[in-house]
Amino acid sequence: MTVRHLTSFASLCLALTFTLDARAADPVATLEGVDESLNRWKDQFFSYEMIDVTPGKGERTLALDVYMKGEKRVTAFTAPADVKNTRVLILSDTQMYVYLPAYKKVRRVASHVTAQGFMGTAYSQDDLAVTTYADKYTPTVVEEKDGNVKLELKVKDGKDVAYPKVHMTVESARKLPVEMTYFDDKGTKLKTEQRTDYKCDGDVCVPFTMKMVDHTSPGHETRLVTKAWKLDSGLKDRIFTRRYLQRGR
């Protein structure tokens, strides 16, 4: 047996290992792993820059701070000037409060239209809100390649979701989603979201760059770049109140 034969044999073994690994992948466990990896935190703070590119209309940049604790979330816009100090408190899927600095008041908005673009961006309110998948979708493995597993998620009966079908590419080792393609009920590709540049603090990892491409509007895409991130810094409950929304402190 020559060195060449040995190398070939080694390659074959390696390939076989990956193949066996692919066969062994459990889609449900993988998706539950994703949910678990996305929700290992108690509270988080992000400072984002949101860059929206719309063909024929140019580029628009928003800056926002996001405070998260459990299901509650406060988004405070810091730029540009026309939205600065606008704050949004989300307590549930449909319970939302908006503080409008120009109006000096809190407005309660019970929204049932959550699939539309958030402030004209490619991200909808639904896209930004979903943090668990296993409770809503049934996964199957589509392929395994280069250390990633691609799942096809189909909505479970009776579940109300924005996208009936999702293709989710998961980094196998850390169970982190790196790309998600969203489809409608007829299988038409609607959007593709990429989550890259993951940074970790302990076992909690977050993507520092996210990009959503809207296939229904060619050329329209939004990038979400993380400028700062704080994990489990002990955010007070009072942040997630109407008083905080109005006072800003």
Add this chain to the structure above:
Amino acid sequence: MTWLSRWIVRPGAAWTVVVLCLLVSAAGGLFALDVEQDDDLLAFLPEGNAEVAAFREINESFGGLDVALVGIEADPLDPGVFARLKAATRALDDAPEVERALSLANVDDFTPAPGGGIETDFLVREIPDDPAARAELREKVFSRDLVVGQLVSESGGAFTILCFASHGQDPRDFAAVVQSKVREHFETETIYWGGAPFISTYIYSTTQRDLRQLTPWAVLAVVLLVFLAFRDVLGAGLALVSTGMGICVSMGLMGALGVKYNIVLSSMPVILFSVGSAYGIHVLARFYPLAQAMGRTEALQQTLRSVGPTVVAAGLTTVCGLLSFLAMDIAPMRTFGLFTAVGIFATLVFALTFVPAAIVVLGLGHRRVSEVRVSDALLPMVELAQSRRIAVGGALLALAVLGGWYASRVDTRMDQSAFFAPDSEPALADRFFLENFGGSQYIQVHLRGDFEDPHVLRELTRFADEIAAHPKVAGVQHVGQVIGLINEAMEGARRVPDDAPKVQLLYTFLAGRASLDQLVTRDHRQAVLHVKIGTSDISDVGALLADVEDLTARRLVRGYRVVSSADPAGRGRLVDYAEARLRTLLARAGQRIDARASAQARAALEARPEALDRAAVQAGLRRFLTSEESIVDLTEAPERADRIAAEVVALGPAPASEALDAALTRAFEGAQTFGGDPLSLVREDLVMSIETPLAELWRRARSDARARSALAAAGRPVSEAEPLFARISDELETLDAPTALAPDSEAPDRILAQVNGLPVLHRGLSHSATRNQIYSLAIALSLVVVLLTITFRSVRLGLVAASPTVLTLLVIYGGMGWLGVHLDIGTSMLASIIIGAGVDYAVHLVAAWRDHRGPGAAAAAVQKTGPAIWTNALMVAAGFFLLTLGDARTLQNVGGLTAAAMLTAAISTFLAVPVLMARARAPAEEPAAAAISKDNLLEG
């Protein structure tokens, strides 16, 4: 020509010419494969016209030409129809070609939420099964004034889907996708396709289809006529091949130069085959009989020497006619003129080089001649013109004068009817949208200014109200309405907010909405006011356009300064605004008021509001305190909320902070804490929380009082329970705005306006058509007269040869005036084509007449050229007449009128030339034979 005739008969030279000609044509054919199709109908908009340039700019900024309107005759609130509407809207929305689809199935709506604040949802999410619930839904839908007349007809029997094209989307692809997606879900309903993408697609597709289907028939008709008259397959074949080679050269040149093929150029084959194929036939027709008498070489030389100059003159006049298109201000028309002229010129060159060279190479000699009898009618006609010169001349002059008089009545009118027939798809759609949605055509007022400034938005709204009062206006859309609507969600009143930061914030919430992009640019420095035209009568549209232009010039404020609302000028403007809004809202509700009532209402609005409803303010404040919007949670303490409301409202509007603090202390008397918080913090929270709602409630009380008194003064009392009262009260809140716009003629213009839209575009196109007509006519006629003068070496003969064409022009344009055919982008091509092709007949007749001279010259010339002229006239007429059999309106007009012109030109030639040539006398032999043969059939 003599040199050419000697050189080309040599076998070596003939082979060289044939090979070269074939190589040039083949190269042309290869380059022709690179020619790209230019589908852009906007390319047909004239250049250098300010109105057309502004139309382009507005549509590039606002995408007005990117909106497709789908109209369907069905009740959208029927469960089955709604389900399909929902599916179709979703499918359209998901298509990459469609930026956004908007229908009753996905239009947003908001209503007050039970716990305070607002609830947003689709206006119609689903159709309930319960009849009562369904009736309630119907009532809700028809209470939304921005939906009724836009997405659903007032009768409820029809609805629309508005589709906005994605950026840079080809209109035809977009229209095709929309049609396919809609048809998929509405297979049995009658569907109407309106809006620019469908209209341009219809014009393009119809014209293209007609040309594709009719051109082969037109060419076949020409070929058949040639065979029938000439009865020589080889000769006719050679002539047709040389014409085909001419087309290859022209198209090849386009390919080499990167010039795109346009829809007008599609008619080039018909023109080249009907006009250009005659040149080769002239050569062969002369050659065959001469070859019988003198052998091939000598016959060919004689043919080129005798017939060559006349063929060249005839060909060059056609080239000149087509080159006059270069004076037009429409790029595709110039391309058409230039490359059709190139094709004619190439065909002419091939007729004088390739055809004789092919005769040598193929060894063609004498061929059996078919005898054709001259029409008995032709000679008597010419003889009559000769013998009764004054009478016939007088009659022709009278005809010319009459034609000229009617021609002066030809008006230039560019509107929809210039492009499609009354029973065509776009015309039916136009009627459908007019009957069900008030129309689908718009006048646009393009404005520049700061549309984040509420004063400018108010002025825009006031100005829009003035336009909306016009009886021929079906509605006006502008950004002020959208801002008002979103402000209602935030502030509770549908009106333009008081300050710029609020407006800026509202724009942010609306970002990315395709419907907003139709009204204002993203930098909010340009806006468009869309005036829906409520008539299809072209005169009414013209009058309306003039009125809108007049209103824009006189009534829209340009220079202004912002002053306190206490300033008399500012106060006056606020009252103007409130009065305009009141009048418009009443008119929209079918309660139009006259000028006297309006003046009385104005007086009431100017007065200080009295008898404010404190109880309503107190109830409102209580509602707020127990809602989820208050930052102090009083939902479980309604009595406390009652007490706070009573204490605070007792202070009156705008209480001082100390008084407010004292009132709150009283409301919490005895308590040290509330909800676990120290009372000082609770009071601080309450002051902060109720500041805006309290101010809004008092303001509402004042506007309600004003609404009551103004409506009473106008004689239109409206119950406060009616939504109309609330709408009026919303708008009257503006009277309490802290600042106002004061017109200032000394100040620089800060609002600039320009009226535009399709009617203005049509006006620009009309100017262009008139200009192009005058320029091309003058140039073509001048060039032809100069060319004929050079050809005949006589100014008089040049003018004589041009006279039948002038008469033809007067008759055809007079006929247009008589029949009410308008001058438009298509018919403006006529003059150049008539001059270019029609003058050939007189060239041939005058040339033959001059050759024979003497008293018998007329008969000889007529016998020699008559059949040729008639055959050619019939060829061209048949070719163009076939174009009238399609659906494209422009082709119908151009085809029919050109066919008529060619026949008129032939008749004019045999009447006008004999009348004008009668004085030319010289001794000559009388021609003997009445029978003619192939040697003079198509002779020139």
